[in-house]
Amino acid sequence: MSFSDLRANVVALFTTSVLYGINAVTFFVCIKVLLGSRGRASSWRLIHYTMITTALVMFAVATLDIGVIFDRCIKIFIDEMPQRMTTFSGISNWWSIVEFSNTVVQTFIGDAILICRCLVIWNRRWKIVLGPAATCCIGTGCGIAAAAVGSTNFHPNNQEEIQPFIIPFLALTLVTNVATSSLIIFRIWNVGRRSTPYLVPQEAGGALPRAIRVTLEAGLLYTTAVLVLLITYSTGHHSQIIIGRALIQIIGIVFNSIISSRARQKGSLTVAPTTMLPLDAMVINQEVVVSHDPPDKQGRRIAERAKKNRVVLW
Numbered sequence: 122m123s124f125s126d127l128r129a130n131v132v133a134l135f136t137t138s139v140l141y142g143i144n145a146v147t148f149f150v151c152i153k154v155l156l157g158s159r160g161r162a163s164s165w166r167l168i169h170y171t172m173i174t175t176a177l178v179m180f181a182v183a184t185l186d187i188g189v190i191f192d193r194c195i196k197i198f199i200d201e202m203p204q205r206m207t208t209f210s211g212i213s214n215w216w217s218i219v220e221f222s223n224t225v226v227q228t229f230i231g232d233a234i235l236i237c238r239c240l241v242i243w244n245r246r247w248k249i250v251l252g253p254a255a256t257c258c259i260g261t262g263c264g265i266a267a268a269a270v271g272s273t274n275f276h277p278n279n280q281e282e283i284q285p286f287i288i289p290f291l292a293l294t295l296v297t298n299v300a301t302s303s304l305i306i307f308r309i310w311n312v313g314r315r316s317t318p319y320l321v322p323q324e325a326g327g328a329l330p331r332a333i334r335v336t337l338e339a340g341l342l343y344t345t346a347v348l349v350l351l352i353t354y355s356t357g358h359h360s361q362i363i364i365g366r367a368l369i370q371i372i373g374i375v376f377n378s379i380i381s382s383r384a385r386q387k388g389s390l391t392v393a394p395t396t397m398l399p400l401d402a403m404v405i406n407q408e409v410v411v412s413h414d415p416p417d418k419q420g421r422r423i424a425e426r427a428k429k430n431r432v433v434l435w
């Protein structure tokens with residue numbers, strides 16, 4: 122391990138600690154939103170346990186990762202320098218395997234949740250998410266293969282054996298995130314564009330633009346982190362240690378922020394039963410004002426078309 126790696130590990134510990142604090146705050150806000158609505162505790166049968174379990178698992182992975190970083194830094198700076206420079210080289214150390222496994226697990230959960238959200242927004246049209254689902258599964262498989270190769274080849278500097286798996290893993294994760302976020306934004310924008318002429322004035326410019334903004338911000342944060350990690354790993358830059366550890370915390374922050382944004386949605390949002398839609402999915406029903414009384418055929422066609430213009434927000 123070079124001195125640059127030592128400095129990178131120290132910076133990674135500091136950066137991850139700051140992001141872990143943000144992750145912890147957003148996690149508790151997320152749990153509060155999932156357990157209650159408008160300051161009142163939800164009934165046990167209305168709580169979405171899948172989302173709560175997902176939030177707990179992602180926070181547990183983030184906690185494990187920062188614990189491994191802390192333990193590694195202690196061992197690095199307590200051992201003697203000659204031993205430190207030889208023993209802590211390569212990628213086959215147990216903490217490296219655990220850290221990379223945390224990355225694989227966290228990215229898989231984040232991508233799976235994003236794909237599920239896309240599926241819900243597109244009214245459960247499975248063909249829409251087949252591409253992102255395929256890239257997610259293939260990328261996760263590459264990540265598992267990299268962890269398996271790294272854990273079986275116990276010798277220093279075995280980057281050549283695992284690089285053919287890590288680069289596709291990061292690239293496919295990036296493709297999955299970009300494709301899924303684009304599909305979500307396009308769906309919300311398209312529904313809003315078609316429904317705007319039929320909305321009452323109070324609903325124009327309401328929840329749909331906010332949903333697009335939240336999705337865009339979360340997607341940019343996640344995508345940027347994965348892209349920077351891919352570039353730094355491909356070039357062999359030491360900052361890959363920092364970005365790789367920060368990515369785990371960023372995924373948790375993105376997930377918690379999307380869930381927490383539900384509490385800030387107002388206007389024409391109504392809560393659907395949890396047995397039908399995940400996370401008490403919020404449905405925007407576009408209302409129609411028809412000037413004909415009784416409505417003629419054109420008015421009825423407009424009303425029927427507007428009823429179809431509905432989008433489910435996670």
